[in-house]
Structure formats: C-alpha cells, structure tokens
Amino acid sequence: MSNSSKGWGIAVAACVGLWMIQNGSGEITPPVPSAAQAFAAGPSVHTDAAADPLPPSPPVRLRIPEIDVDTPMTGLGLDGSGALEVPPAEDRNLAGWYENGTKPGAKGTAIVAGHVDNAQGPAVFYALGALKKGHRIEVDRQDGRTAVFTIDAIEVYEKDRFPDAKVYGEADRAEIRVITCGGGFSRKSGGYQGNVVAFGHLIGVR
C-alpha cells in the first residue's frame, strides 16, 4: 500500500470516528413501533386461530423471546385515581399484572405493565416497541401451564388520549395487553409522552 493510500485510510478513519462521536451525542430513546404494526394497517399478517381459554391461574413468569424478555411477575392494583399501579422502579427486571382483573390465559383481557427504564437505564420492556405482529408472548402460570399469545398489534398512545375501552375492555376470548412508556420523550414536558401497548391473543398452551 502506498503512503498516499495509507494517508487516505487514516483520514477516512478520522472522519468516521468524528461522525460516531457526533452521532452518539444525540439523545437515543427506546424503539417506537412503526405504523405498520398498528391495527389500522390493514389485516394482520398472521392467521393464528384463538385457543380455548384456560381456567384462571396466576402468572409466575413472562417471556418475549424476540426481545430477550424473561421476567418474574408481581401483582398490581389501582391507585386512587383508578390508574394501574406500576412495579417498583428499582427492579429493572420485573413486570406486573393487574391481579384483580383477568389472569393471563383465562377468558378476558389480562393486563401486564412494566417499566421502559428507570433512573439507572433501560428496564424490562425497553424494547417492547421493536416487536412486530406475530411475535410471541409466553406466560408461565402457577398451575404449571404456559399460555402462549401471538401479537396482533403494537400501538402508541399519547397520555391524554389513552383509549381505556380498547386497552382494558372485556374480551370474549383470552387476550393480553403489555404496556410500557414510550411515544416520544421530552425533558421539558414530563418525560415520556405516552404508552406503547402490545395487543395479543391466546393461541396455544404448553
């Protein structure tokens, strides 16, 4: 290699290094689902039939293999305003479920929530927005069975336009919602601007 081409190589490396420093200095935020993953984006890509609901049994663990989620579950209630409580923020790998509601795998709408991040960094559902239709959610239950759900859609809602009926409403089959924060971040106006919600229905039992 001639000295001149070595010089060019070094110049290119210097530019790449500078670009990486500059690019990395911008704010990175959790992944946001694309519009193609919303319900409105036409018929879903998969045709997995709904499985018969299971008898109620509390969840023990939740896995989403696609984004390396494997987390224990804790029970959640409602706060004074009727909003869902959240798991303790100190624990980065902990999801919660609404224990006065439907148990995952049973008939109805089971509600699961977890943090996208805490003060230290990314938490259990950081990558929820990177999921796509057809990905799997698995819930191990106290009765030893594992309820397997397929994702029907991932949607993003602004805080003050949260569709209660769509997310929390009753279902006549076994469904699940997995909720975390997302939809833009603003340090000036109260952090995350909304929620990312994954919608799923039961397709099998192991």
Added chain:
Amino acid sequence: MRRTPVPLLTGTALAVVALGALAAPTAYANGDPQGDSRKESHQGSHSLEVFPSSADPGTTVTVNTLACGKHGHGVGDANSLGAGEFQLNPSTHKEVVVGQFTVPHHAKAGTYWISVACDNGKTARGELVVKHKNPSGHVRTGIGGSVGPDHTQIAAGAAVLAAAAVGGTWLLRRRASGAQDG
C-alpha cells in the same frame, strides 16, 4: 359402548328430580318466579335475591327473600367476602325482608355465597359476583433514565479517532525519516 352413559345419566336425572320434588313445594310457596330448582334444592335453602348480582368493591349490595315470612327478621352472613353479618328487616312489602352490606375493598374477584338465617329457622342463599373495575388512563412506566447520549458509540468513535491519530503520526514520522534517508 355408547349406551353406558345413558343409565348413568338417567340415575343422576332421577336424583335431581327427587331433590327437586322435595324442594319444589317451598319454591312455589315462595312464589319464586325463576323457579330455579337447582339453587332451591341446595341444602334446602330458599332463594335470596341479590342486587346488583355483580358488584365492584365499595358497592352497596341489597338482598331480599321471602324465606323469613311476613313481619319476619333475619341475619345475613357475608363473611365469605369479608363483609361480616348484617340485619334483614321487613320491607314495604311485609312478606319480604331486606338487608344491605357493602363489598369490602379487599374482596378479591370471584363468586361468593351470601346466606341468611331467618328468625323462623328457615335459611336462604344467593350468589354475588365480585368484579373489580378496569384500570383507566395511561401507565407511568418510565422516567427517562435510558434516554441520553450513546456512550458506547461515543467511546467507539473516540477509539477510532485515536487510532487514526496514532496511524497518522506514524505515517508522518516515516515520511519525515524517509525524506532524511533519501
């Protein structure tokens, strides 16, 4: 093979009819419009009307029955859901006794039996389904601790830049020494 279940079913049906026959007179005497012989026959209890039949915690539930008779009284038992005991007294319809209790906030979702013991020795039972409200509104599941500069990329960039600087210095020195030699 297919015939085996038939005699079994007949036996069960006969037993149900027999129980129903025993319970039927009281059911009719109560003028129970539902005529739910299955509930009526359960331990010989009369029916207890529960309103609303499905309630969330904090709701006041009203129960009434004909079991206690005209101008009767009774004691209700809602201990199954942690609501303790309550009194039943004659209502405006004197043949009906009425009582109330409140679904406690700690009551778990599920189906509970509410029973009543009348002063006349008769008992009544009814079902109450406890359902909890759905959550409402958005969920506060993040504070932004993951938002910020990409330290890994910055470090990698700095490393590439440093390598380029070292390489550049080495190249310049070589050129300089090459020039001297030549």
